[in-house]
Amino acid sequence: MTELTKTLELKLVDPNAHKRRKLRETRDAYQHALQDAFDAGCTTQTEANDVVVNYDLSGYAKNALKKYVPQLTTTTYNAGDLHDDHPVRFTNEGLRLDHHPENAIEWYVKIPHHEDYHLWMPAQPNPDQRNWLEALHAGDAEMGESRLFQRDGTWYLHVTATRDVEDRSEVSTDERTLIGVDIGEASLVTVCHRDDHGSPTHPELWADEGKTVRRLRKTYFTATRRLQQRGSDRLAESFGDDLWNQIDDVFHRVTREVVEYAESVENPVLVLEDLTYIRESMDYGEYMNRRLHGWGFAKLHAQIRYKAVERGIPVETVNPRNTSKECYACDEVGYRPKQATFTCTNDDCWVGEYQADVNGAINIADRYLSGESRSREHPNDDDSAEDGAHLTAPQDSQADAETQQLTRGTYAS
Template sequence: MTDVQTLVKTLDFQLDIQSDNESLLYDATLESRWAYNETIRLAKEGVDWDEIPDRVAANADLVKNTTQRVVAKALGAMENYHEYDDFGLPSHTKDGAYPLRANYEEGYNLTVRDDGTIEFRISTRPYKHVKGVLEGDDAHIDILRAALASDEWTIGTTEALFHDETPELHVNVTNTERTVRDKQDSRTVIGVDVNEDNVALSALSADGVEDTLVIDFPEIKFERHRYFTMRKRVQNAEKPSIHDTLEGREARFVRDRLHKVSRHIVEWSQQFEKSCIVFEDLKEMRDSIDYGTRMNRRLHHLPFRALQHYTSYKAAFEGIPTAWINPEYTSQRCPMCGHTERANRHKKRFKCRDCGHQDHSDRGASVNIAVKGSKKLDWNVPALNSLPQVRKVRRQASGAVDAPTVTSDTARGHHSDGIRGVSD
């Protein structure tokens, strides 16, 4: 059975509020709390639920539509018994802020500026607006920008709230045209191993590993190190504005490259039957105690997560589902015999201390990720008797794909039909 899933996302942003209007928004979240409590109070009094929205709206110092959203939330909570205490009565009488809920183009608005930043405008009270610029994760900014530009997307309700005293906006977006295939329905699992200077992809089907591709992007690593040095220099010279400019330039460069790489990953994945793209959930690793220096280094390189997210949402656009697995041992496990030992891996070389299998270490990791992904989908994982030749491509700074580079780090003792190149 194919359970088609509509593309729905909640995008989180921080609000850079113009002038000193932050208190306006804060007051509105207090008013939102009042509307919530008042709804609960009226419901407790036995007032007809149909009458509650208008009665609360008449006294709330909020735009009517926003009040209605808050009332609906409170009534919904009562309906689900979340607001009842042990005596069977609603218990909710809290103080403090409550998210300001609003409908798009009624309680809030979003506009993409010429420089690509997104401006928000939230109605806190009738004729009182809070304006400014959205800040946050590049991937979320990009999705929202795309959503605002396309009829395929619906911008839904938002919640404005304070998180650790920082004002935030959580926006719901829905893609009405595209659907993502149910991942249980997949026939190929694509393991994606993201590293500082490359990404390794392996496609696993019921017949074994179909193909492997390593996309090298040494210029991302190089540029990040170069910018890092430059930033350090101007930092010492105490020129914060130059420092910020460099940071922006670097971010744009890296983002642009990562977008190209993520597009490449999705295009490569599309050639296989019903693929599901599998990533390591690096967040999960942070809670684990011993994950070694490789993982430690990777966690501190933000672009990994950005690349995963860019790929995930581009894949969703093409209907390709994604899955996330725990990264534990993916780089130390032998994909052929399963023997797991840290000494198996030495930089980009993998040599199993048990069966002697040799491989490009990142490819090995991508196979392990695919195997974990297939287990997550409840597959009977096929026994791997051989692995295909590793294909390598290199992304140049121009964005073009270079001729395939020959490497000695490929699987030995298995079929070696030479290195084939791909281009796009």
């Protein structure tokens, strides 16, 4: 069994004026308490408690604040300033799910407002995460912290869930299909494996997606710099959020397709580069460092991993040293005259010129086969509603008996 953690997104469906007001009150009280505790420099939960105890918030929100503020003010985030639109955090006991499959809108969530009042809200989950939500409701997954925030006028909840996923039955190394995964800038992701004769087969490259992400990132850096120079920091932030959301959409689609590629072969194992070595050795000057550090290697890596593990597909990592420079056929160190072209310098090798990213993907897979695996755990991997008649639904109620980065903003995970 493998333990997997995932962030589930639920969209709150058409809250009425009363509920919208209560949500705003909760958000405003939370952000004021967070700002006061942060300004007070609270470094312990006791210090944070002394500040937030008097705010009109549920104990679930206060307890989340007491844990979060010391993280902000110490080495975990070491925030020097505070984003002005933090999500409202609740501890794992705060949220309650209810499921009514006979309704047009099936899911409902209980959101703590303050100590003696809670809101039941209809919610629509990401359809790709339905099985996770059902596992959470059935008690087969464990709920973690939840976060309430507003985006483009719509309220959302992010809920952390952890569950055990069955590994596929063990097969011998000879029976495994090792799929090399090369994450790059030209081709966002490239995957390839060898056939029964040892020849590279069925390579797939997401080159157009690489172009799209490069264009969006260039637009982001150019436009936000100009807006900031004009003093329009808030507009720059909003514009940047929209562009990064578009990039995230590309990442999610591509990583899903990578896992679907793996499912198309027998006994797949996805092999990725261990990014610790890439990021530690990355020093190509200010311009290239900015491009590469912000490219999204780690996010793509994490998304591929958790989506694969969810489907029972093993993921391994290897040291990436020279995987892009060596010839997959003869191991000679060659060179890349163009971004997409690898040239082997061994006159006796039949390869000559080859697609560089495919060459790299095969080298990554081969490195695992040679015994250079560096398996690593990533415990924190983390990644539209319509109107409908309600046949039955839980009602808002008074308190239950059980009520007891730099800056980190709305989309922090």
